[in-house]
Amino acid sequence: MASTAAGAASEPVESAQPARATGDVQSLPGAYLAAKAAQSEGALDVATDYFDLALEFDPDSDLLRQEAMFAFLADGRFDDGVALAAELRDDPDAGKVARIALGLAALRDARAQEAVEQLAISDPSELDSLLVGHLAAWAEAGDGRFDDAIKRVDEINGAPWFAIFNLYQKGLLAELQGEPAEARRVLTLLLDDAASVQTSPDAYLAAAEALARVEARAGDEAAALAAAERGLELAPTYDPLLHLRGQIEAGEEIAPTLASARDGAAEALYILGQAINRGDGQQVALLYFQFAQAVADTSSPKLLTALAGIAERASRIDLAISYYEQIPETSPYRRTAELQMGLDLWYADRKEESLKHLERAVAAYPDDLQAHLALSDVLSASKEYARAAEILERALKIAPEDGANNWNIYYQRGIAYERLKEWDKAEPNFRRALELSPNQPQVLNYLGYSWVDMNRNLEEGLEMIRTAVDLRPNDGYIIDSLGWAYYRLERFEEAVEQLERAVLITPADPTINDHLGDAYWRVGREREARFQWERALRGTPEPEPDVAEKIRAKLADGLGPVGSDVGHENEAPAERAANTPAEQGDASRPN
Structure with missing residues (x-):
């Protein structure tokens, strides 16, 4: 969810889900129409149930198999999608996605050469060529052929924006290969390129984290902290880097960025998915994130966070909460999960749960500005303006003096006081907000x-x-x-x-x-x-x-x-x- 000031004139998003019963559908047209209706509502789990039923009626329909494959893969039913992909790898409409899915299945199962062959799709788009190049490289790395993998990445040519993604993948390949000097060189090149921040903030932050890990594992604490700081200059509240910095300062053992080539393939999918995760690109991003979930060694908290964000935008609030609940308590992403779950509970019309959840979050993170702001938002939405003003007072004490969004805290507190009919307190807050951000x-x-x-x-x-x-x-x-x-x-x-x-x-x-x-x-x-x-x-x-x-x-x-x-x-x-x-x-x- 994008960060905004209060002012969105919308009602809470309903979280009611379509029924999953398919027994009342007795025909192919009924099953197909029910699947499409559920799909249009973003209820992919329901849609795939109806596609299962439709395929029972007509297992040989090319159109049905194509649509079912896409639905299965987007819903995270990877193996079911791969089963259909095997039948559609040469289809002119669905062949590209089918072959990527087959390639990932082979990569996951350590069938490196088959993975490379499946990923050699014809007539790729720019994004396709970048993605399949990275995935094929990770397949080769999984087979121990790191030199071939790095050469493959070097040979990926295309738009200027390819550079940041190629450098990031090369840095990760070098780190996994056990070549910290080369990883350091490549990741530093990425961080030194000013254009990389605009191209992909996610790749930039991930590169800063990877470099910090490389330096820490090499025993250079100062260089590791400097690398982490480069990322924190861009995003001062970025939890993974804050957590890593704390570990480095405490002298803890630092884990490598990746545990395996499979995790490298998942990271390639995640980073490119984040780059397109807006507007019309969200559906492709969802596919990439589900692919990443399928191929990774273990479920990734940042992937779960990304999937939850897409579910929220599709008004699938219960699904979003279920993703957040899977994030481990010890993960740097857990704080985000707690705050978003609190807001999602409110949108799901579970207002009392939302308030209690966010109150617990504030207690668990007493110095966390975002926790206080989330709670104050829900209190204001519930017209508990006195409590909201109190929480915002505490938020101002936590907020950095030069915080870019401090104007919004004063603005929200001004609204709370105005609603309490305490204009003598409201007006100074509005004036202060305009001093900090006049327009x-x-x-x-x-x-x-x-x-x-x-x-x-x-x-x-x-x-x-x-x-x-x-x-x-x-x-x-x-x-x-x-x-x-x-x-x-x-x-x-x-x-x-x-x-x-x-x-x-x-x-x-x-x-x-x-x-x-x-x-x-x-x-x-x-x-x-x-x-x-x-x-x-x-x-x-x-x-x-x-x-x-x-x-x-x-x-x-x-x-x-x-x-x-x-x-x-x-x-x-x-x-x-x-x-x-x-x-x-x-x-x-x-x-």
Whole structure:
């Protein structure tokens, strides 16, 4: 999950899973359609059950076998996918993936030459050529042919961005071969290349960790700590490097980066998967991560974390939690898992569990900033603003003085105090947030709207909201604030103009529709006003009962004289977002 400030106007993600029973399906079309429906919902475990049934009806259908193979592999049913891949290795549509799966199965089973042959796919894309080149190299390394493996990586030509991935794999090959000087040379080349950070932060951090391990195992503590520090300069809260640094400082025995060539192949899949793990690339990334899980010697905590992140984005919250639960207590990734599980429990509508879980996390990690912020988010979402303010006070004591996101802590604490109607405490927090980060649209919007709503600093407040709109011209909620500010100032025509823009961008929001209805009424467009109020009652999310009662009263009687409705809602601009905790992101990785 990407790290954001509070303000996402969405409801909790439902975690209900489709039923896995297939006994009610009695035909091939029924099984196939059920599989596709489950697949579209991200329920791959359910989809594969229905594909199993569909294959019983028609085991010879090429289309069915192709789709079932992809589903099996993406769901982690590797052996079932490989069984179908053997039948599809020459298929023009599915052959590439089939051969990669077959190659990985051979690599896993120490059949090196077969693995290399299977991985020699025709007409590869750039990404394919990089991946299969690395995997074939690890197959050769598993057979003890390290020189051939390194030569193979050297011969992988392509886009300039290949360089960082090739250097990382060569460094790992040299380390596993028992050539620390060569590993040091290659990994240092990678870290010295400024472009590598932009190309793949994950590869850069992994290289820093690998170099630190090489130096520590060679007995050079100072060089090991310096290598770890290079990664921590990029991501100061990156848990694996913090954990490794602590081990080095304590004089503990440091494990090598990899235990085997199989782990090297898994690492190649993981690093490339992370590089494409966004947007349309997420489905391919999922496939890479599941491949890595299948080929690795042991289950990797960072792979489980990556799989959990994809499950979260697919709203498969229970699945994400199950991945996090598999991460060992002693793993550097466990802290991230604990925090994300706490937030996921909230999204799964298990709010009491979420609060208790995050309270335990804060107790377990009393000096951890992310733990405090996760708990404060959930407390604010539960409208426990006094406790949220208390946790944020503690967070500010933990936060580094020059922390890049300190503005957000002040902003969240300002919201908590404003919701507690303690404006004398709220305003200084908003002002401090703007001192630290002057162009934050959320803060400008909240403070500016609050001033206008209280009939204070009207011109300055209105200018703040206008600036927020300029910064976020497609944010319906901020545009709504500008329209409602005009309404408060009795500039009704301007209010209508802005509120119409807001409702076009965010048509289902009940508050925006309610505001537009009020503005329409004031300019004499009473029929349209009633239409908007009706839409507000049917909005998503549904308005709170007290708000719905007020809207029904307006539908019955309209609005009173101008000025009579001032303060009729007194809704803060972030109140609609207050029921949803901010996403903390993966605290073990750079944001």
